[in-house]
Amino acid sequence: MxxxxxxxxxxxxxxxxxxxxxxxxxxxxxxxxxxxxxxxxxxxxWITPPVLEILKLDPEEYGQGRVLQAINAFRTGLIHGAEVCTRYDAIVSFGIxxxxxxxxxxxxxxxxxxxxxxxxxxxxxxxxxxxxxxxxxxxxxxxxxxxxxxxxxxxxxxxxEDVVVAQVAEFAMNREQQRLCRVPAETPALYFCRDMKGYGWLFRKEGFLNVGLGRMDRADLSRHRRDFCTFIGERWGVDPGMVDHFQGHAYRVCQxxxxxxxxxxxxxxxxxxxxxxxxxxxxxxxxxxxxxxxxxxxxxxxxxxxxxxxxxxxxxxxxxxxGGKSMKIPAATSSSAIARFLGSRLLCNSWFARHVVLERWFLHTDPHPA
Ligand SMILES: Cc1cc2nc3c(=O)[nH]c(=O)nc-3n(C[C@H](O)[C@H](O)[C@H](O)COP(=O)(O)OP(=O)(O)OC[C@H]3O[C@@H](n4cnc5c(N)ncnc54)[C@H](O)[C@@H]3O)c2cc1C
CATH class of the missing domain: 3.50.50.60 (FAD/NAD(P)-binding domain)
Incomplete structure (x- = not known):
């Protein structure tokens, strides 16, 4: 025993x-x-700086022989739609x-x-x-x-339970794939679904590429993910064949x-x-x-x-x-017409992308969270 x-x-x-x-x-x-x-x-x-702080991890030391991709910009937009790039003077996230x-x-x-x-x-x-x-x-x-x-x-x-369902693929790119892939390493891209029920991401971390899509409903997840792969292939030169090996998972969000x-x-x-x-x-x-x-x-x-x-x-x-985390994406809780309107108009507005999408929803650096 x-x-x-x-x-x-x-x-x-x-x-x-x-x-x-x-x-x-x-x-x-x-x-x-x-x-x-x-x-x-x-x-x-993707991790935010407080993760390293709480763990007392020295980035220099952790980065020895391991991937630690510094991030100082994000691209945000709609799948098959317009996008904006938001840049920061400092490192706002890391990729591990x-x-x-x-x-x-x-x-x-x-x-x-x-x-x-x-x-x-x-x-x-x-x-x-x-x-x-x-x-x-x-x-x-x-x-x-x-x-x-x-x-x-x-x-x-x-x-x-109500869960977020997601599919993701991460792989090391060979030299030819690195040459063809136009995604900049320090700028992950987040593209929202038109119905605002989820988003896809494209994240280059040194020689690795991470592609995934998560949604708040289980219906047609694979179809949404295939559509996202087609989109990033057209926009960023990511060969859909490269991202064949998706793994699925689910998780609950804080309520x-x-x-x-x-x-x-x-x-x-x-x-x-x-x-x-x-x-x-x-x-x-x-x-x-x-x-x-x-x-x-x-x-x-x-x-x-x-x-x-x-x-x-x-x-x-x-x-x-x-506390303070239980707000949903406002558009996701609204009627689909309002959601589509907010999605198409606001996501590509550079003020909204910086102050709401990134600093309130993702980075939690907004001093006045909703
Ligand atoms: C596709 C996807 C993308 C994500 N991206 C991000 C991101 O970029 N940044 C972020 O902060 N969060 C992200 N998350 C959420 C994040 O992955 C989880 O919140 C995090 O892993 C939770 O850590 P944990 O230690 O609670 O659980 P886990 O990391 O899931 O660890 C659980 C462990 O328990 C073990 N286990 C399970 N069942 C048993 C059993 N019966 N007996 C023994 N062992 C068992 C498993 O093998 C595993 O090692 C993502 C989630 C998904 C699904």
């Missing part, structure tokens, strides 16, 4: 950051992930590869781990948990992403009401398991890390008593973390 105080299920950013903080404080922590790291993860790999980033964070956490083993059973056992019939833990941290088994245990109606139950007796959820991605941009790495640190603080303050009421401060902390 393997024993630990805290079992962290999932080794993405949420799991490894939470585990790392608990290990540093001297707790006996075990992390379990069904994958062997480094592992691919469907993601655009999740294959490298998640592996780095997991190694840095120093946590004892079992990789390549999924959690398939969770049973109550002597006031704690028996996991997969062979691991005994007093507390479970559910960091297994949208389909996390701990989230199911706490009652998440997985498969019946003030109707979100998942994130705390139970001897269990709590962090990151995507808790459904914390930003509602407008889909940014999930930053909230995953913020929730992980909040969870670790709550666990340490609980002093070994992991009953629900001792873990409740975490739920309250999550509510303020989500």
């Amino acid at each position: 393997e024993r630990c105080e805290v079992l962290v299920v999932g080794g993405g950013p949420a799991g490894s950051v939470c585990a790392g903080k608990l290990v540093q404080a001297g707790l006996d922590v075990l992390l379990l992930d069904r994958e062997v790291f480094p592992r691919p993860k469907p993601c655009a790999g 590869r999740r294959y490298e980033f998640d592996h780095f964070l997991l190694q840095r956490s120093g946590v004892r781990r079992i990789l390549g083993e999924p959690v398939f059973s969770l049973e109550r056992h002597h006031g704690g948990w028996l996991v997969n019939g062979s691991i005994s833990a007093r507390l479970l941290v559910g960091a297994g992403g949208h389909f996390c088994p701990v989230a199911r245990l706490l009652g998440a109606p997985v498969g019946r 003030r009401r109707g979100g998942r139950t994130c705390v139970g007796d001897g269990a709590l959820l962090v990151g995507d398991a808790a459904g914390l991605a930003h509602p407008q941009s889909g940014e999930g790495i930053l909230p995953a890390i913020e929730s992980a640190l909040l969870a670790a603080d709550t666990i340490l303050a609980a002093g070994g008593d992991y009953r629900r009421d001792r873990l409740e401060p975490y739920a309250a902390g999550l509510t303020s973390l989500c």
Whole structure:
């Protein structure tokens, strides 16, 4: 029998950051992930500067032998429509590869781990948990992403929730592809669907290209994605054949009401398991890390008593973390005629692109958020 105080299920950013903080404080922590790291993860790999700040990551050091693409401009517009380029004097974002980033964070956490083993059973056992019939833990941290088994245990109606569905492909371009691809590396492009129910992105990170599309409805996702590929082929010289290998995934966005139950007796959820991605941009790495640190603080303050009421401060902390994030893209909540009007007129307006699309929805640097 393997024993630990805290079992962290999932080794993405949420799991490894939470585990790392608990290990540093001297707790006996075990992390379990069904994958062997480094592992691919469907993601655009866009992070905002607070991610590096909170993680105390030195860009120079992280960038040694890993992709860290500085970004100081964005192109925004409509698929098959007009677009604007917004430039900044400073670096406003970075591009990373999740294959490298998640592996780095997991190694840095120093946590004892079992990789390549999924959690398939969770049973109550002597006031704690028996996991997969062979691991005994007093507390479970559910960091297994949208389909996390701990989230199911706490009652998440997985498969019946409103989710963002997305498809993404990331690959290293060969010399010829790099020559033909006209996308500038420091300028990711975001193109909204005409119905404003999602957007596609085109993101060059050093020698890698990342292409994807996410939508708030599941209908015709592949058709929307194929149409987007045709569009970027015409506009940017990206050969549609290059982006053949799409992976799909789903996630929940942060909601003030109707979100998942994130705390139970001897269990709590962090990151995507808790459904914390930003509602407008889909940014999930930053909230995953913020929730992980909040969870670790709550666990340490609980002093070994992991009953629900001792873990409740975490739920309250999550509510303020989500505060102000629960606005939807205004156009997406309006009638389709208004949405089309706003989409076609405003997205290509340079003031709206800078101050609303980028600084309010994506970069969160707007001092007066809606
Ligand atoms: C297509 C797409 C693009 C995105 N682009 C961005 C972006 O550019 N920037 C951004 O900030 N966010 C982005 N997001 C959101 C972001 O990927 C997530 O919010 C983030 O990965 C959440 O981290 P996490 O640690 O909670 O979960 P994950 O990173 O999903 O990690 C969960 C881990 O749990 C493991 N696991 C799952 N089930 C089990 C099990 N049963 N047993 C054991 N282990 C298990 C998995 O193997 C995985 O390693 C994107 C999401 C998608 C789908």
